[in-house]
Amino acid sequence: MKTVYDPRGAVGTDTKARAARIGSLDGLRLGILDNTKWNANKLLRQVRDDLQSAHRFKSVNYYRKESFSRFADPKLVEQIRAENDIVLTAIGD
Amino acid sequence: MAAVLSSHSRVSDDTDLVEYYYEQGYSDGLPVVPPTPEKVAAMVAALGGDPEHVEARVPPRWGVLTREVLAVNMVMAGCLPRYARIVRAAILALCEPAFNLNGVQATTHMASPLLIVNGPAAREAGMNGGCNAFGSGNRANATIGRAIRLVMLNVGGGWPGELDKSTLGSPAKYTYAVCENEAQSPLAPYHVEKGFDASDSTVFVIAAEPTHSVVNHVANDAEGILDSMVSAMSTFAHNTAVASGHCTVVLGLEHAITIAKQGWKRADVRNYLWMNAGNKFRQLAFEHRYGKVYNRFLPVWYKRDLDSRIPITPGPDNIHLFVIGGEAGRFSAFIPGWGHMSNPVLREIEGKGKKEPVCVDGTCFL
Numbered sequence A: 001m002k003t004v005y006d007p008r009g010a011v012g013t014d015t016k017a018r019a020a021r022i023g024s025l026d027g028l029r030l031g032i033l034d035n036t037k038w039n040a041n042k043l044l045r046q047v048r049d050d051l052q053s054a055h056r057f058k059s060v061n062y063y064r065k066e067s068f069s070r071f072a073d074p075k076l077v078e079q080i081r082a083e084n085d086i087v088l089t090a091i092g093d
Numbered sequence B: 001m002a003a004v005l006s007s008h009s010r011v012s013d014d015t016d017l018v019e020y021y022y023e024q025g026y027s028d029g030l031p032v033v034p035p036t037p038e039k040v041a042a043m044v045a046a047l048g049g050d051p052e053h054v055e056a057r058v059p060p061r062w063g064v065l066t067r068e069v070l071a072v073n074m075v076m077a078g079c080l081p082r083y084a085r086i087v088r089a090a091i092l093a094l095c096e097p098a099f100n101l102n103g104v105q106a107t108t109h110m111a112s113p114l115l116i117v118n119g120p121a122a123r124e125a126g127m128n129g130g131c132n133a134f135g136s137g138n139r140a141n142a143t144i145g146r147a148i149r150l151v152m153l154n155v156g157g158g159w160p161g162e163l164d165k166s167t168l169g170s171p172a173k174y175t176y177a178v179c180e181n182e183a184q185s186p187l188a189p190y191h192v193e194k195g196f197d198a199s200d201s202t203v204f205v206i207a208a209e210p211t212h213s214v215v216n217h218v219a220n221d222a223e224g225i226l227d228s229m230v231s232a233m234s235t236f237a238h239n240t241a242v243a244s245g246h247c248t249v250v251l252g253l254e255h256a257i258t259i260a261k262q263g264w265k266r267a268d269v270r271n272y273l274w275m276n277a278g279n280k281f282r283q284l285a286f287e288h289r290y291g292k293v294y295n296r297f298l299p300v301w302y303k304r305d306l307d308s309r310i311p312i313t314p315g316p317d318n319i320h321l322f323v324i325g326g327e328a329g330r331f332s333a334f335i336p337g338w339g340h341m342s343n344p345v346l347r348e349i350e351g352k353g354k355k356e357p358v359c360v361d362g363t364c365f366l
Helices: A040-054 A074-083 B017-024 B037-046 B067-077 B081-094 B101-106 B120-125 B139-155 B222-233 B239-243 B253-261 B266-276
Strands: A002-005 A029-034 A059-064 A086-090 B008-011 B054-058 B063-066 B112-118 B177-179 B202-208 B212-215 B247-251 B278-280 B309-311 B319-323 B331-335 B345-348
Touching (some): A029 A040, A029 A074, A040 A059, A040 A086, B037 B067, B054 B139, B063 B139, B067 B081, B067 B139, B081 B112, B112 B120, B112 B139, B222 B253, B247 B266, B266 B319
Parallel strands (some): A029 A059, B112 B177, B247 B319
Antiparallel strands (some): A002 B008, B054 B063, B112 B202, B212 B331, B247 B331, B278 B309
8 A cells, every 4th residue: 555645734614693684774884995996986886876866875985905916914903894794895906 | 515525536547647637627737746645645644744734825826735635736746755745835925915916916917836845844844046946957946836726726716817817928937946055155055144043944025027048257256246237127128017015036156156256245236236236217107108107006105206216126225136156157046026905924934934924915024
């Protein structure tokens, strides 16, 4: 018999529950996270305008990451979590 | 909770191990050296022993890189145990948050980490910084770079089409590791410019496009040679021009000697290149032909009038200068980077490295 190796290493995983689904957008606080990719703001602003014409949000808040490729600052994520009920984000390459 | 993978198992004696590793999907496309318990043990010992010691978690798969897993990949790449400290340091540098390996692995761009080694460690490993340094023919260069790529593939999960979304890729995604030609360079070594002692050994990693040749058989002065480099830098097709960040300039030996004879130092070269290379904003904005362009990838402090000069990098310190190559030939190379999304990392091979915060805003500059 010969020995063979798995070169991949283990992967740690955590199981997280999905957030409760939203039935209606009216009265909610909408957060928009712009990842700062080339066309992300164009796409997100158009979607924001479309949503605002169809729904009555309690508030609409716009945020931007420092870099589309890097993680969002954990403080920014906490701020978005505190100030919003739902969050919309997108890549706009 | 960690999903524990069995690190090794047994197969029948008549198994073709080269084909076995192909079938498992553990190759970069070239045949791998089948790891044996003896070779893995020798590599683990060279890495410092303790096979379960965790060196890093490698994105975007975030696989746990233990010393044994690193050793297995190094053996598969064809490394000798004496390369271990270089590969280990390079991997630790790549996994520092400032480098953003997560993005480098996943991007549609063709960037690959380029490793440049300085100090005695390069010589002791037998790395080539001379003739054909970026090419084939040297085991240390070839297998150190290949080991890094195998770790990025197997542990980091950067499999083409899955977590690596590169549109074109590049040959540098097989191996991309060299050292500076310190023995023949007329300039101070790179790591000395950055505050290390010449007797220290360092690894420098940068997300990089492949090498672009810079030819100049005519000029007998620094300005003439560097104007050819300026020409290679001053296009708006490469990522550094469009997305800022850092780039690498490699002076071939003949060019470096001509430049040094005039008394120019490393900073003079970098400052000259920074001062003279660049584009007009109108080029980067395509004359606003497709709508008013701001270019969010460039620093906010750049003027964006159509005739504003847009430098290739925000400052001369973002141009990383090395002297590499053989004795004959009036050639140098320009190596564009990936963009502001990744910062290069310089790390002492035996050092502990810097503890950095999560780098989300570009403040973690080299």
